[in-house]
Amino acid sequence: MPADVKAYLSARTGTHANAAIYQEFENLYERKLWHQLTVLLLDVTTSEDIKSDLIPTYNDFINAFELDMNPLSLVVILQRVAAHKGSDKEAAEFLVSKKETVKTHKDASLSLSLAIGQYHLKQSDLTAVKAILEGARPEVENNDMVPLDIRGEFYALSSGYEKQRGNFTNYYRDALRQLGCVSDTAAPTTLSPTEQQKEATDLAVAALLSDDIYNFGELLAHPILTRLEGTNDEWVLQLIRAFNAGDVDAYEKLQPQWMTHSDLVANLITVRGKMSLTALVNLIFKRPVDGRVIAFKDIAAAAKISDNEVELLIMAAISRKLIEATIDGVAETTSVFWVHPRVLDRVQIGTMATKLEQWAKSVEGTIATTSALDADAVFREE
Template sequence: MASSNVLSYLSEQKKTSNKELAAEWTQIEELYNDKLWNELTIKMITFVNHPAFQNEDSLVQLYHNFISSFETKINPYGLVEIVSVIVSYIGEKKEAVEFLEKLKEKVKICEEAVWFCRVLQGQIYLEHLQDLEATKKIIEDLKEVLEESGNVTPVHGKYFLLASNYYRRVGQHSDYYRCGLQFLGCSLDEYPKEEWPQQAFFLGLAALLGDGIYNIGELLAHPILESLNGTENEWIVELLKAFNFGDINKFEKMKPQWGSIPDLATQEIKLRQKISLLCLMEMTFKRPSDHRSIKFEEIATETKLPLKEVEILIMKALAQGLVKGAIDQVSGVVNMTWVQPRVLSKDQVAAMATTLDAWIGSIVSMENLIEAKAAEILTN
């Protein structure tokens, strides 16, 4: 676009705008004339969010009549940030996807800008076009390149939000849980606080229902759970704590609450299997390393399982790598040697400290014994 056409557009906008908006246009015109592209980019990122432009016609005209004249001169990632607002107002969503496809070619010198375009396309496919296959392809294509990027980029948080929303939509609880936590790790400060309670509740459900999710302490340690305080879903925090400690009594007492949630009520058998495994892990964790021979009867009592099902429970725990050890069927005991590391609560850390104190005490006793025996040998 010729510079004169751009200036004509800017002049027209100043004439038809109110005093406040006209001053904004004047500042933009000055930045454009002085070719201060970085400052202009920063200005436009906020300007496209002005209340006067929150409609498709105004934003598309802004792009074609002004932004397109300098889009090759500014930071590619900044350009995508500007365009992300514009495409969100394009009513025909297939056109929005095509718009981003053309933009990808314009910003291809910057990998992060291209990734951002693809994430935006994925959001449109998922939220507006209901095209789960197209969304899945974008998530899978981006997963490897983002993992190999070597550092966390501004796109990572956006990608994990897209992926977690997709996995929640298709009911893949474990993937949703992992991506949800990764999203919070990247973008918690930018995430609207009014959305924290819902996200915390969904993550809690995913932690309970997700296959292979046994490190529930990771979620319990996250500040997002505090957003549930005083809400109708506050109970899920206590349920998560019950699972983290393998507290089957508490789990059963809370059935009126979790039983009212269809997703949990229909998976009661699965939930009982998970908390039984966590109970076995906790039993192993609490014991000193030299006292980890656990009788089947003890496990049956703690897990509330029939004695004949205890060996199956132990075999499942061994197969999933939650514990290591050997089963002595004749004696009816399992000799545990290792338990999978987890994020620990304060109480669990305190228990570990007690275990360490006992271990140190054993070492000191052994040292004293060796010294005493050594003295006897030397004096004889």
């Protein structure tokens, strides 16, 4: 046993509070049971008593046999050690110094690079983060064998990068992808309840401010939004529900709350325009199949806009590919042929079921009428 390892273990056995753990370290080390020792380290390095001693544990003990460890497990422990460094810069430098150690293991090397990227992100070094993402993206997106947790690490870094850049659409999409890689999306183990609440709020606000996102059903179906229930940010959840339902009244009632959010206030015109578009889409959705010719005045009432704004609203919906329609400016109507598919909530599914029942009855009526006409035609021929 190397002298530094022996000195480390000797100082922590005997009367030490965790003497039994360190004795087990010594036992497994002397028997060269590297897998069992790695499993034990992964378990105990999360405890508060060992965490406070983590840097010496790495420097004087783990460092002596890290090449014998599973590379992916080593990267997990390296990240825990880095978290106890004095600064984000020191943490990044420490992880960079270990790249050579895991370079022959593709997944471990990828995971380590993404961990380094997180520390660059904390320092707002977006150039360094971009380089790491560009290097990792081909492997993550083209290799189905990349482990789910590492795929999640990639999207966590990418979503954080897009958030700092202010790209709401990319942040929203990558954040949802990252959450999809977490085994328990209702309570991601890497986030505290407060952090989960903030993540849910940021995700919802990004959806509202994105130029491309008009369907909120997928977000509402995600367990992360349950973290807003019973908190002072529950209004964000209510606001998303209002947009999903195209409910302008609910949107206006929530104005005192959302006017306290600087990003929503700064993009007030954009947010109100999106509310009008979702109101239009929901108006179309609720109408029967044979009721797709809609008067401008009905649209104005649903979206709570003036009559002279209706035509521009329809054109905006067409240009964003939310609907396909024609406009009759003389008759002041629009004929809608298609609405962009979307994820439905329970209420909307109920509406769809009712419409299907109405359609089925209409088909039955048509069949009955056609059968009667055919029978009458046969009777006359005879």
